[in-house]
Amino acid sequence: MNTPLAQAVIVGAGPAGIRAAQTLVSKGLRPIVLDENARYGGQIYRQAPENFERSRKTLYSFEAGKADAVLNAMQALMPHMDYRPNTLVWNAEARCLDLLQNGQTSVVHYSALIMATGATDRVLPFLGWTLPGVFSLGGAQVALKFQGCAIGNSVVFAGTGPLLYLVAYQYAKAGGHVTAILDSAQLSDQLSALPDMMAQASVLAKGLYYVAWLMAHGVAIQRGAMPVQAIGDASVEQLIWRDQHGEHRIDCDAVATGYGLRSETQLADLLGCEFAYHPADRAWLPAKDSAGRSSVPGVYLAGDAVSIQGADAAEWSGERSAWALLMDQGLVLTDAEKARIQTLDQHIARRRTFGAGLTQAFPEPTQWPALTSNEVVICRCEEITAGEIREIAQASGALELNRLKAFTRVGMGRCQGRMCACAAAELLAHCTQQAPSQVGRLRGQAPIKPIPFEKALNANTEGPE
Numbered sequence: 416m417n418t419p420l421a422q423a424v425i426v427g428a429g430p431a432g433i434r435a436a437q438t439l440v441s442k443g444l445r446p447i448v449l450d451e452n453a454r455y456g457g458q459i460y461r462q463a464p465e466n467f468e469r470s471r472k473t474l475y476s477f478e479a480g481k482a483d484a485v486l487n488a489m490q491a492l493m494p495h496m497d498y499r500p501n502t503l504v505w506n507a508e509a510r511c512l513d514l515l516q517n518g519q520t521s522v523v524h525y526s527a528l529i530m531a532t533g534a535t536d537r538v539l540p541f542l543g544w545t546l547p548g549v550f551s552l553g554g555a556q557v558a559l560k561f562q563g564c565a566i567g568n569s570v571v572f573a574g575t576g577p578l579l580y581l582v583a584y585q586y587a588k589a590g591g592h593v594t595a596i597l598d599s600a601q602l603s604d605q606l607s608a609l610p611d612m613m614a615q616a617s618v619l620a621k622g623l624y625y626v627a628w629l630m631a632h633g634v635a636i637q638r639g640a641m642p643v644q645a646i647g648d649a650s651v652e653q654l655i656w657r658d659q660h661g662e663h664r665i666d667c668d669a670v671a672t673g674y675g676l677r678s679e680t681q682l683a684d685l686l687g688c689e690f691a692y693h694p695a696d697r698a699w700l701p702a703k704d705s706a707g708r709s710s711v712p713g714v715y716l717a718g719d720a721v722s723i724q725g726a727d728a729a730e731w732s733g734e735r736s737a738w739a740l741l742m743d744q745g746l747v748l749t750d751a752e753k754a755r756i757q758t759l760d761q762h763i764a765r766r767r768t769f770g771a772g773l774t775q776a777f778p779e780p781t782q783w784p785a786l787t788s789n790e791v792v793i794c795r796c797e798e799i800t801a802g803e804i805r806e807i808a809q810a811s812g813a814l815e816l817n818r819l820k821a822f823t824r825v826g827m828g829r830c831q832g833r834m835c836a837c838a839a840a841e842l843l844a845h846c847t848q849q850a851p852s853q854v855g856r857l858r859g860q861a862p863i864k865p866i867p868f869e870k871a872l873n874a875n876t877e878g879p880e
C-alpha cells in the first residue's frame with residue numbers, strides 16, 4: 416500500500432465484523448474491534464456465557480460448522496488486533512467514536528471505520544404487548560441461546576419472517592412447548608416466492624425443514640393471523656388473535672413477536688451518511704456502493720447494519736467492505752484477490768435474489784395500522800398510544816416523523832425509537848394518508864443507547880486515547 420493506514424476501527428463482532436477484521440489482518444493491519452457484547456459472534460453465533468458453555472452443536476444446530484469457522488477465525492485473530500468486548504459505541508463524529516467500556520468512557524480515533532452493527536427486531540405493537548411475558552422474537556432467542564432458558568412454558572410465536580419459524584423450531588427442539596405459530600403472511604405468499612428462494616436452495620431447504628418438523632410435531636401454524644391482545648393480570652395468560660374467520664383465544668404464558676428485522680443505523684446517521692428509502696425493507700437505510708462504501712469517505716457499511724440479508728451475506732459483505740477499505744488506502748490487488756472479490760460480488764448478488772424471495776414470502780402486514788386500536792401503546796418508553804399519535808398528527812398537521820416526535824415524545828425515551836420508530840412511521844403514514852417513505856425517519860441522537868448521565872457529561876473532557 417502507498418500510504419500506511421493510521422487506524423482502522425470495526426464496530427460489531429458478528430459475522431460481518433469478524434470477516435472484515437480477518438481481511439484487514441491478512442494485509443498486515445491491526446484493527447480495533449469494538450462490541451458491546453461480552454463475547455464475539457454477533458446475533459446468529461451468539462456465544463453462551465463463559466461459565467455456562469454448551470456445545471456448538473447444541474447452540475447452533477445446522478449452523479454449527481459455520482459457527483466453528485467464524486468463531487475460530489476470530490480466536491485466531493486475537494494476537495493481531497485490538498479486540499474490546501463490553502464496549503458500547505454510543506456516539507460517532509468525524510474520525511472519532513465515544514465509547515463506554517466497563518463503566519468508563521473513552522474516545523477512539525479512526526481513519527477508516529467499518530460499521531457492522533447488525534439489526535434488532537421489527538416490532539408491531541398490539542394491546543397488552545407491554546405485559547410481562549411478551550418478548551420480541553430476538554429476545555426470546557437470546558434467552559434460549561445465551562441463558563439456556565425459555566420465556567415460558569407455553570409460548571405463542573406471532574409475527575412473520577424466517578426467524579419466526581426458526582426460533583419456534585429451536586424452542587420445540589430444546590423441549591419447550593410451542594402453543595401456536597401465528598404468521599401474518601399467507602401460504603400463497605410463500606409458495607409464490609419459491610422460485611426466487613431457489614437462488615439459495617440449501618437455505619430454503621433448511622426453512623422448509625423447520626416448518627415440516629414443526630407440523631410433524633403437532634405445532635399449529637395459522638397463516639394470515641395477527642395478534643390482537645395479550646391478556647393477563649401480572650403477566651400474559653391468554654392471547655386474542657384474528658384471522659379472516661374472526662377472533663380467537665389461546666391460553667399461553669408467553670408470546671414472542673417480531674415482523675422481520677430492522678438495521679441498526681444510528682451511528683451511520685450520526686456520521687452524516689446519506690440515506691435512501693428501501694420499499695422492500697420498508698426502511699430508510701444508509702446508502703452504499705456495491706463494495707460497502709458509504710457516502711462519507713472512510714466509512715464503510717457491512718452486514719445486517721445496511722441490509723437484512725442474513726449471516727452468509729454478512730460474512731461476504733464484511734470481507735468485501737474490508738477489501739474496499741484496503742483499496743482506498745492504496746492496496747494493489749493480486750490476481751487472486753481480484754478473483755476473490757468477483758466471487759464475493761457474485762455471492763452477494765445471488766443472495767439479493769433470495770432476499771427478494773423472502774420479502775415476498777413474509778410481507779409486512781400493511782393492514783396493521785388500520786387494525787390497531789387507539790388504546791395500543793406504540794412508544795412504551797414514553798407510553799404514547801396510537802390514539803395520541805393519530806390525534807396529535809391531525810391537530811398539529813405533523814406530516815413528518817421528527818415533527819411527530821417533537822409534539823408527542825414518541826421515540827424520545829430510553830430506546831431512542833429502536834423499538835417504536837417502525838410502528839410510529841407506519842401509523843403516521845396511514846393516518847396522514849402518505850406513503851411510508853414520505854414520513855421520513857427519526858434522526859439519530861447520541862447517546863444511541865442509555866449510558867450513565869455523568870458519563871455523557873464527562874465524555875468529551877476525557878480527551879483522545
Ligand SMILES: Cc1cc2nc3c(=O)[nH]c(=O)nc-3n(C[C@H](O)[C@H](O)[C@H](O)COP(=O)(O)OP(=O)(O)OC[C@H]3O[C@@H](n4cnc5c(N)ncnc54)[C@H](O)[C@@H]3O)c2cc1C
Pocket residue numbers: 426427428429430431432449450451452456457458459460502503504505531532533534535536552553554556557581676679682717718719720724725726727729863
Ligand atoms: C436477535 C436476533 C437473532 C438472530 N438469530 C439468527 C439466527 O439464529 N439465525 C440466522 O440465520 N440469523 C439470525 N439473525 C439474523 C442475523 O442478524 C444475521 O444472520 C447475522 O448475525 C448478521 O451478522 P452481522 O455481523 O451483520 O450482525 P450481528 O450478528 O447482529 O452483529 C452485530 C454486532 O454489533 C454489535 N453492536 C451493535 N451496535 C453496537 C454499538 N453501538 N456498539 C458496540 N457494538 C455494537 C452487536 O453487539 C453485535 O455483536 C438474528 C438477528 C437478530 C436481531
